[in-house]
Amino acid sequence: MGCTPSMLLDHKNRRRDSTGSQEAALAKVAPTTLCNKAVQAARAPRASLESDGFSIQLSSKKDSYVSQMGNNFATQLHIKRISGSSSGSPGARAGRRSSLALTPEDEPLVDVTNRSPPPANIPTALIYSPPEPLELLCVFPERTSRVCAAACSAVERAGGEARSLRCARETLDALRRDNDTRVPHVIVVDARQPQQLDALLLARAIRGTKNTQHVYLIAIVKKSAYLKDEFGVLAYLEAGFNRVMVETVNTTAWCAEVLQARSSAACSRAQIAATAALAAAADRCRDLVAITDDQQRILLTNKSWCRMLGWRLEEGPRPIHEAAGGEALRLATTGARDWEAPVTLRRRAAPDPIMLPCRGATIGLTKTTSHIVFVCEPSAGEGDRGRGSLHSIRRGSLDVRSVASDGLRRTSLAKLQGLPLEAPITKVISLLSAATEGAPPSTVACIERAVDMLRTSELYSPQMRDETKLRVEDPIATDLIGALLSREQVNQNLVYMQGNANVLSSRRSSNDSTVVRSQTNRTNIKHKTTGQLRELLDTALSWDFEIFRLEDLTRGRPLAHLGLALMGGRFDVCAALECDERTLLHWLTVIETNYHAVNTYHNSTHAADVLQAVAYFLEKDRLKNLLEPVEAAAALISAAAHDIDHPGTSSAFLCNARHPLAILYNDVSVLESHHAALTFKLTLNDDRVNIFKNLDRDTYKTVRHHVIDMILATEMTKHFEHLAKFVNVFYAKSSGSKEDGMHTDEPLSLDTTALSQPENVLLVKRMMIKCADVSNASRPQKFAMEWARRIAEEYFLQTDEEKAKDLPVVMPMFDRATCSIPRSQIGFIDYIIIDMMEAWAAFIDMPELVNHARSNNQHWRELDEAGVTTLADVKRVQRQNAIQAPPTTTAEPTTEE
Numbered sequence: 054m055g056c057t058p059s060m061l062l063d064h065k066n067r068r069r070d071s072t073g074s075q076e077a078a079l080a081k082v083a084p085t086t087l088c089n090k091a092v093q094a095a096r097a098p099r100a101s102l103e104s105d106g107f108s109i110q111l112s113s114k115k116d117s118y119v120s121q122m123g124n125n126f127a128t129q130l131h132i133k134r135i136s137g138s139s140s141g142s143p144g145a146r147a148g149r150r151s152s153l154a155l156t157p158e159d160e161p162l163v164d165v166t167n168r169s170p171p172p173a174n175i176p177t178a179l180i181y182s183p184p185e186p187l188e189l190l191c192v193f194p195e196r197t198s199r200v201c202a203a204a205c206s207a208v209e210r211a212g213g214e215a216r217s218l219r220c221a222r223e224t225l226d227a228l229r230r231d232n233d234t235r236v237p238h239v240i241v242v243d244a245r246q247p248q249q250l251d252a253l254l255l256a257r258a259i260r261g262t263k264n265t266q267h268v269y270l271i272a273i274v275k276k277s278a279y280l281k282d283e284f285g286v287l288a289y290l291e292a293g294f295n296r297v298m299v300e301t302v303n304t305t306a307w308c309a310e311v312l313q314a315r316s317s318a319a320c321s322r323a324q325i326a327a328t329a330a331l332a333a334a335a336d337r338c339r340d341l342v343a344i345t346d347d348q349q350r351i352l353l354t355n356k357s358w359c360r361m362l363g364w365r366l367e368e369g370p371r372p373i374h375e376a377a378g379g380e381a382l383r384l385a386t387t388g389a390r391d392w393e394a395p396v397t398l399r400r401r402a403a404p405d406p407i408m409l410p411c412r413g414a415t416i417g418l419t420k421t422t423s424h425i426v427f428v429c430e431p432s433a434g435e436g437d438r439g440r441g442s443l444h445s446i447r448r449g450s451l452d453v454r455s456v457a458s459d460g461l462r463r464t465s466l467a468k469l470q471g472l473p474l475e476a477p478i479t480k481v482i483s484l485l486s487a488a489t490e491g492a493p494p495s496t497v498a499c500i501e502r503a504v505d506m507l508r509t510s511e512l513y514s515p516q517m518r519d520e521t522k523l524r525v526e527d528p529i530a531t532d533l534i535g536a537l538l539s540r541e542q543v544n545q546n547l548v549y550m551q552g553n554a555n556v557l558s559s560r561r562s563s564n565d566s567t568v569v570r571s572q573t574n575r576t577n578i579k580h581k582t583t584g585q586l587r588e589l590l591d592t593a594l595s596w597d598f599e600i601f602r603l604e605d606l607t608r609g610r611p612l613a614h615l616g617l618a619l620m621g622g623r624f625d626v627c628a629a630l631e632c633d634e635r636t637l638l639h640w641l642t643v644i645e646t647n648y649h650a651v652n653t654y655h656n657s658t659h660a661a662d663v664l665q666a667v668a669y670f671l672e673k674d675r676l677k678n679l680l681e682p683v684e685a686a687a688a689l690i691s692a693a694a695h696d697i698d699h700p701g702t703s704s705a706f707l708c709n710a711r712h713p714l715a716i717l718y719n720d721v722s723v724l725e726s727h728h729a730a731l732t733f734k735l736t737l738n739d740d741r742v743n744i745f746k747n748l749d750r751d752t753y754k755t756v757r758h759h760v761i762d763m764i765l766a767t768e769m770t771k772h773f774e775h776l777a778k779f780v781n782v783f784y785a786k787s788s789g790s791k792e793d794g795m796h797t798d799e800p801l802s803l804d805t806t807a808l809s810q811p812e813n814v815l816l817v818k819r820m821m822i823k824c825a826d827v828s829n830a831s832r833p834q835k836f837a838m839e840w841a842r843r844i845a846e847e848y849f850l851q852t853d854e855e856k857a858k859d860l861p862v863v864m865p866m867f868d869r870a871t872c873s874i875p876r877s878q879i880g881f882i883d884y885i886i887i888d889m890m891e892a893w894a895a896f897i898d899m900p901e902l903v904n905h906a907r908s909n910n911q912h913w914r915e916l917d918e919a920g921v922t923t924l925a926d927v928k929r930v931q932r933q934n935a936i937q938a939p940p941t942t943t944a945e946p947t948t949e950e
């Protein structure tokens with residue numbers, strides 16, 4: 054709602070008569086408060102209360118007790134021990150100043166709700182106002198008024214300036230015109246002739262004009278009228294006058310009057326400016342601030358509050374409980390002076406409330422509360438910067454001990470905040486927030502929406518734009534895309550699974566199944582190939598490379614052969630890693646051995662296929678010129694190993710089955726973490742396999758970092774995260790966005806200037822392995838079809854196993870009896886492949902990636918229309934197309950003495 058500081062002041066003014074001056078209030082309240090304090094201290098076991106008598110006096114000195122009472126008292130109160138006898142402390146000496154609760158721990162535990170509010174305190178430095186020449190404006194209808202003349206000459210005598218006007222219109226025009234430059238300190242209005250000038254109406258109009266809260270308004274009345282009605286002044290005060298004065302032509306009296314008025318006006322002007330400054334500070338801080346009156350009606354909120362809770366600036370005062378609840382609110386009603394407790398805040402845009410730690414204080418000139426201040430600390434996820442708030446949330450409302458230790462906590466927080474730590478997103482949010490200043494409301498709304506989105510921790514999590522439509526139109530695609538992209542699948546299934554005990558490992562592998570087949574101690578290693586294989590490997594860098602033929606020719610060992618040809622040959626990984634070819638072959642063999650040949654899709658042929666795609670991409674000019682040999686080596690290593698020991702079931706399956714890997718990796722990136730970890734485990738375990746053994750520490754660290762990063766990037770739940778980052782960095786919009794600023798279909802133009810930054814090169818590498826990983830859908834038709842058949846078979850096997858083991862079915866539509874393979878492919882290409890391949894194809898200049906994907910999509914549509922559905926149907930089509938590779942002679946990489 055963001056109320057103005059004047060709302061606060063108005064509220065304060067309304068209460069002014071009941072509170073009286075600050076000094077008077079202090080004089081009244083201090084003795085009781087301090088006596089209570091003394092009694093409490095005397096009862097407190099560790100308080101070093103020594104006195105048998107206290108004098109309490111107003112003073113500007115400060116002592117430790119005073120500082121315990123809060124800054125407001127610090128300059129005004131001082132307790133002095135005046136008699137010498139000791140009451141309990143043998144070491145106490147006469148004349149020594151008593152000290153109560155010297156340390157926070159010594160503070161007695163008292164009921165916080167019994168504390169009286171501290172006096173309002175605007176720091177004096179803030180309300181300093183430089184002396185200015187007095188400005189007076191007289192409004193007298195009669196040109197020759199002697200009263201007016203006396204007032205004007207008094208002002209001149211006091212070194213000020215006076216103007217006189219004759220009617221309300223002239224006055225208001227002058228005020229509006231001079232609003233920013235020459236607002237008078239004092240306005241004197243002739244209220245003696247209501248038929249000529251309606252003084253009450255004019256006063257109201259003046260108060261309704263901008264920047265006039267601090268103007269001192271004097272009404273001049275006739276003595277007879279003044280004496281006639283003892284409550285007559287009330288009407289003037291109600292209308293906005295500060296003072297009602299009996300007419301006088303005595304210049305000396307006027308002089309005293311205008312000087313007092315100027316001082317009062319200057320003081321209130323300074324207070325308003327100070328309040329505005331504090332409100333501006335609140336607006337610029339990241340905490341959510343709200344100030345209420347004693348009835349908990351909100352008088353002021355800052356921008357963070359409005360932004361996070363979805364309040365609008367123009368909203369009027371509302372009860373705080375519309376937005377907030379919890380312990381903080383309860384404490385606020387009990388009159389606690391200063392508290393810290395959790396608050397629950399309701400956001401208009403979100404169904405779930407958020408719980409934040411809240412620091413609060415009640416403010417008032419006397420025991421009576423005038424304002425309650427709530428400062429809520431956004432957590433890392435909710436606000437711009439995390440500030441260790443969990444601790445305070447857990448702690449709940451504070452007792453006095455924790456209030457005291459809070460000082461220590463704040464000190465360390467202050468230190469933390471002094472550290473040069475700032476996430477880029479924080480900077481972005483600050484920049485955007487700054488851009489709302491003075492922007493038109495529609496822009497502000499747009500930016501605020503964007504900032505709200507940026508504040509979530511799930512920035513790149515995919516959200517299907519039209520899931521319902523997709524689900525209705527194509528449940529198979531929904532099933533597949535949902536399973537690939539959604540992390541929730543597991544949670545939902547876990548809920549569904551409750552009570553379903555003891556379901557263990559997947560059908561074909563477990564962590565323990567990892568086998569490091571020892572290579573023989575033969576030394577001279579040669580790579581033997583048949584003529585056919587040699588010929589085939591010569592085409593290893595073409596996009597229609599016959600991967601399934603390689604699978605046949607090598608009897609299911611395509612990775613070692615292709616790896617040796619590409620990594621050992623074309624890319625000279627051995628030189629980059631300073632290892633020999635024999636180690637590389639050992640490594641390839643071990644890696645290949647740890648793929649499960651029994652998997653229809655996730656076997657070493659898939660690894661070889663991804664390796665081949667990465668090698669193909671690396672040959673493109675954009676990457677050739679970008680990556681260092683060691684980076685290219687890391688990319689090829691990642692591709693070869695990226696699905697090692699894949700069990701043929703998804704991570705969601707493993708989580709649902711409570712597989713040891715899911716337990717080990719806490720259900721997070723289970724398979725990818727395992728692939729990366731196992732790659733290094735196998736590599737480092739055996740020197741004969743260790744392709745990294747000759748790397749220096751730093752290079753090894755770099756390669757390891759790249760390999761892990763690329764393997765983890767193949768996790769499909771992060772698909773949109775990686776894609777969005779890549780597109781955001783390397784593509785610029787050619788024109789303005791649509792009105793809602795959220796989603797456009799405009800053409801994007803490639804912008805590779807960002808490649809100069811290493812973190813952006815990382816995005817390229819991630820995108821490269823991702824595209825390679827699912828490149829099967831962008832291969833020529835016969836390959837795409839075979840891969841589709843294989844992955845469908847693997848999905849069906851998973852469903853079979855889930856049913857057999859009474860596990861939740863991750864993709865219920867992938868049932869071999871009913872699933873339409875063409876439709877699953879159409880969905881996969883539409884929702885996963887096309888956008889990604891378009892972005893990647895333009896980046897590396899490889900249009901065939903998109904062309905193949907589109908033509909495959911079309912082909913699947915035709916098959917769908919032709920009634921092709923099941924695996925048997927697809928196989929029949931494959932046979933008809935005679936795409937299955939003919940049986941061939943076999944070969945394998947060998948070692949020989």
Ligand SMILES: Nc1ncnc2c1ncn2[C@@H]1O[C@@H]2COP(=O)(O)O[C@H]2[C@H]1O
Nearest residue numbers: 767769826827829830840841844878881
């Ligand atoms: N042609 C395809 N049809 C359906 N899903 C596929 C296809 N190719 C790859 N995938 C899925 O995309 C995933 C990419 O990561 P994974 O290799 O772990 O597992 C892969 C499959 O689940």
